[in-house]
Amino acid sequence: MEYLPIFLDVKNQPCLVAGGGPIAHRKLENLRRAGAHIRLVSPRLVPELEPLVGLPQIDWHQRPFEDSDLDDVRLAVAATDDRDVNRRIGALARAANVPVNVADQPADCTFIMPSVIDRSPVVVAVSTGSASPVLARMIRARLESLVPAGYGRLADLCSRYRDRVKDRFVRQRDRRRFWDQVLQGGVAERVFSGHLEEADAAMERALAADGDPTDMGEVYLVGAGPGDPDLLTFRALRLMQQADVVVYDRLVAKPIIDMVRRDAEHIYVGKQRNQHTMRQEEINRLLARLAKQGHRVLRLKGGDPFIFGRGGEEIDTLAAEGIPFQVVPGITAASGCACYGGIPLTHRDHAQSVTFVTGHLKDGSMNLNWPQLAQPNQTVVFYMGLVGLPIIVDRLQQHGVSPDMPVALIQQGTTHMQKIYAGTLSNIIERVQADPPEPPTLVIVGEVVKLREKLGWFTTTRDPAQGATTPVLPGA
Structure with missing residues (x-):
C-alpha cells in the first residue's frame, strides 16, 4: 500500500484550512461533517463558502496565510491558489509533525483525502493514492448503489444490541453466525425500508429464540x-x-x-x-x-x-x-415503453392527463368506461391490448374519437426486440395484420403519438447479448 488507510477523530479539534476556493470548500466540508473546529485562512472566499463562515465551528481569518496559523492545530489543509504557499505550508506542517494535505501536490502531503461514502456511522473511503482522483470518484459512484442509506441506521441497531448479543452467544463463532444472518436477512431489510420498530421486534424474537434465532x-x-x-x-x-x-x-x-x-x-x-x-x-x-x-x-x-x-x-x-x-x-410498462419509443405521455398542447387501462379480455368482452376513454386532450394506454385491439379501435370510434387519432403499438418495449407499429385508428389493424407483433405489447392512443415524428433525434442502441435497449442522442 502507498498509504495507510486510517480514520482520525477530529471532533472539536482545531484544524487549519488555508484557501478560499472550490477545493478548499470541498475539504472544509469533510472536516466540518467530522466535527472539527476549523481555522479558515484566506483573503477571499468563493460564494459557496460565505454562508459557512458564520457557523460556530468555523473561524475565518480574512488575510493571507501566516506561519503562526499552524500553531496548536491537529491537522492542516493547504488549498490556496499559490503552489509556493501550499508547499511552504506542507513543509512547516511536516516539521511540526502536523498531518498535512496539500491540494494537487502529493509529494508535499503526509495524508490524502479520499472520496467518501457517508452513511454515518458507516463511512467508506476510496483512494487511488493520488494517481487519479477522478477514478476514485467514479469508483465511489459505483459503490453508492451498493451501500444503501439505511446502512447508518443498521449500524446504530448493531451498536444498541452488541452487548446483548455477546451475552446471548458465548462463542465468537456463534455470534458471527448470528450477525451474518441478521445483517443479510429480515432485520436488515426492515431497517432499510424504515420500519425500525419492526426491526427491533425481530431482534428481540431472535435473541429470545431457543433454536435457530434467525428464522426470518x-x-x-x-x-x-x-x-x-x-x-x-x-x-x-x-x-x-x-x-x-x-x-x-x-x-x-x-x-x-x-x-x-x-x-x-x-x-x-x-x-x-x-x-x-x-x-x-x-x-x-x-x-x-x-x-x-x-x-x-x-x-x-x-x-x-x-x-x-x-x-x-x-x-x-x-x-x-x-x-x-x-x-x-x-x-411500469407505459412509462418505460413510451420513453424508449420517443412518445411523451403528457404534453401541454396535446394531453393534460394519462389513463392506464387493461385491454385483457374477460368473458369475450372489454368492460371499460368507453365514454371516459374517448374524451379529448388525454393519452390512453392499454396494457395487454393486442388481442383486444379490434375492440379498442371500434369502441373508441363509436364514442366519437376521430379515425385519424394517432395510435402506437409497442412490441416488447425497452428490450432488443422492441418494435413500434405507428398509425391511426383507421389503419392500425391493417398494419398489425400485415406484420403480427410478438407479445407483450402496449397500445398508446392519443395526439402525443404523432410527436414521435417530430422527435427525430430519438434513437436507441440495442445490445442483443445483454438484452438491453438504451435511449441515446444522435452521435452519443
Whole structure:
C-alpha cells in the first residue's frame, strides 16, 4: 500500500484550512461533517463558502496565510491558489509533525483525502493514492448503489444490541453466525425500508429464540420493470442478490432473471391468455408456504407490482397469514415503453392527463368506461391490448374519437426486440395484420403519438447479448 488507510477523530479539534476556493470548500466540508473546529485562512472566499463562515465551528481569518496559523492545530489543509504557499505550508506542517494535505501536490502531503461514502456511522473511503482522483470518484459512484442509506441506521441497531448479543452467544463463532444472518436477512431489510420498530421486534424474537434465532422468512414483491435490466432500482437488485427462492412470470426478461442470486431456486409461474402455469390463488399460497419455511422469497414481476400486476392480491394473502413482506416499485410498462419509443405521455398542447387501462379480455368482452376513454386532450394506454385491439379501435370510434387519432403499438418495449407499429385508428389493424407483433405489447392512443415524428433525434442502441435497449442522442 502507498498509504495507510486510517480514520482520525477530529471532533472539536482545531484544524487549519488555508484557501478560499472550490477545493478548499470541498475539504472544509469533510472536516466540518467530522466535527472539527476549523481555522479558515484566506483573503477571499468563493460564494459557496460565505454562508459557512458564520457557523460556530468555523473561524475565518480574512488575510493571507501566516506561519503562526499552524500553531496548536491537529491537522492542516493547504488549498490556496499559490503552489509556493501550499508547499511552504506542507513543509512547516511536516516539521511540526502536523498531518498535512496539500491540494494537487502529493509529494508535499503526509495524508490524502479520499472520496467518501457517508452513511454515518458507516463511512467508506476510496483512494487511488493520488494517481487519479477522478477514478476514485467514479469508483465511489459505483459503490453508492451498493451501500444503501439505511446502512447508518443498521449500524446504530448493531451498536444498541452488541452487548446483548455477546451475552446471548458465548462463542465468537456463534455470534458471527448470528450477525451474518441478521445483517443479510429480515432485520436488515426492515431497517432499510424504515420500519425500525419492526426491526427491533425481530431482534428481540431472535435473541429470545431457543433454536435457530434467525428464522426470518419474508417475501420481496419486486417490480422488474418493462425489460431493460438498466431500469431496475438499486433496492430491487439488492434483494435479487440475497433471495433464496425466486418466483417469476413470463413478463420478466431473461437478462433480469440472470441477475438473481445464482444459487437461488427458480420457480416459474408464468401466465398467458387461456394458459396458466399456476393459478393466482396457487401463487399466493406458494409465496406464503415458502416464507413459512424460512425462505427469503423474491416475487419478481414485470413492470410495477401494483399496476395490473396483481400485487395487491398477493400481499393480501401474506398479510392475512402474518408473513412479513415488502414491496419494491418498478418502472411500469407505459412509462418505460413510451420513453424508449420517443412518445411523451403528457404534453401541454396535446394531453393534460394519462389513463392506464387493461385491454385483457374477460368473458369475450372489454368492460371499460368507453365514454371516459374517448374524451379529448388525454393519452390512453392499454396494457395487454393486442388481442383486444379490434375492440379498442371500434369502441373508441363509436364514442366519437376521430379515425385519424394517432395510435402506437409497442412490441416488447425497452428490450432488443422492441418494435413500434405507428398509425391511426383507421389503419392500425391493417398494419398489425400485415406484420403480427410478438407479445407483450402496449397500445398508446392519443395526439402525443404523432410527436414521435417530430422527435427525430430519438434513437436507441440495442445490445442483443445483454438484452438491453438504451435511449441515446444522435452521435452519443
